[in-house]
Amino acid sequence: MRDLRxxxxxxxxxxxxxPSSNTLIALLGLLGSLYTILILKSPSISYKSTAVxxxxxxxxxxxxxxxxxxxxxxxxxxxxxVSAAFTTALWQNFLTANTHxxxxxxxxxxxxxxxxxxxxxxxxxxxxxxxxxxxxxMIYTVVIAECIIFQMEDFQEPFGLxxxxxxxxHFCYRASSLLRSLSYxxxxxxxxINVYIYYKIFFNVSNRSRLKxx
Numbered sequence: 001m002r003d004l005r006x007x008x009x010x011x012x013x014x015x016x017x018x019p020s021s022n023t024l025i026a027l028l029g030l031l032g033s034l035y036t037i038l039i040l041k042s043p044s045i046s047y048k049s050t051a052v053x054x055x056x057x058x059x060x061x062x063x064x065x066x067x068x069x070x071x072x073x074x075x076x077x078x079x080x081x082v083s084a085a086f087t088t089a090l091w092q093n094f095l096t097a098n099t100h101x102x103x104x105x106x107x108x109x110x111x112x113x114x115x116x117x118x119x120x121x122x123x124x125x126x127x128x129x130x131x132x133x134x135x136x137x138m139i140y141t142v143v144i145a146e147c148i149i150f151q152m153e154d155f156q157e158p159f160g161l162x163x164x165x166x167x168x169x170h171f172c173y174r175a176s177s178l179l180r181s182l183s184y185x186x187x188x189x190x191x192x193i194n195v196y197i198y199y200k201i202f203f204n205v206s207n208r209s210r211l212k213x214x
Contacts, residue, residue, distance in 0.1 A: 003039055004054055007032045008109065011057060015102045016191050021095070026064065033061035052132035053109050056140070060101040067094035086151075093147040100143045100183065103190050108135060110194045117201045146183075149176050 014022070014029045036058040040051060071091055115123035152172035 001045075004036065004045075004051075007036050007058075008054065008106075011102060011106060012194070015099060016106060016194050021099070030061050030064060033058035047129065049127045049129055049132035050109060050112055052129055053105050053112070053136060056136040057102050057105045057109075060098050060105070063094045063098040063101075067091045067098075089151055089153065093150050096150065097143050097147045100146070101139055103187060104139045104143070105136060107190050107194060108132075108139075110197050113201060114197045117204050146179055149179060152176070 010025070010029055010032050014025045018025065036054060039045060040047070040055050040058070045051060112127055115127060149172050152169060153176050
């Protein structure tokens, strides 16, 4: 469990502390994710809701790995399956999906820590493996849908295309600009929420320890 806590600290630094992506931290995070996936397969690890969130965070780094490896293979050999703009956007959307999934899942871990600290007994029926999986799958689905809309920005309007598809493309163009604006504010809000919750947890634990010593 110590290794899992260290992994979470690394991920908090990577996604919720640093203002922008850092290559060294990202590579360390990828190695940590591979190690975490192996740890979670161990029978000695108690597979509870927190472990479910951690496993989904680790699996999200597959998107980062695919983006980096495909870029390393395709750029030096000048491999062009589709247009360069489409490929670049696809790589960027893999990284975006990885960041958004991890930020949301880390916030779920933070909320769970708050429930354990303050409403341990009352929240026991919520903090289950089933709900953790459902929440994680929902986050993956929403973020992938978001990135599909981002990717649609790089589709051109072919001549003779059905008017319904043109309307769909125009909708994706407008939705993507709105989502990009929202994602900035949501990311900032998640940072503030995580800091505030851990502030509450720290003072709640310290108050309890003071009461015990009196």
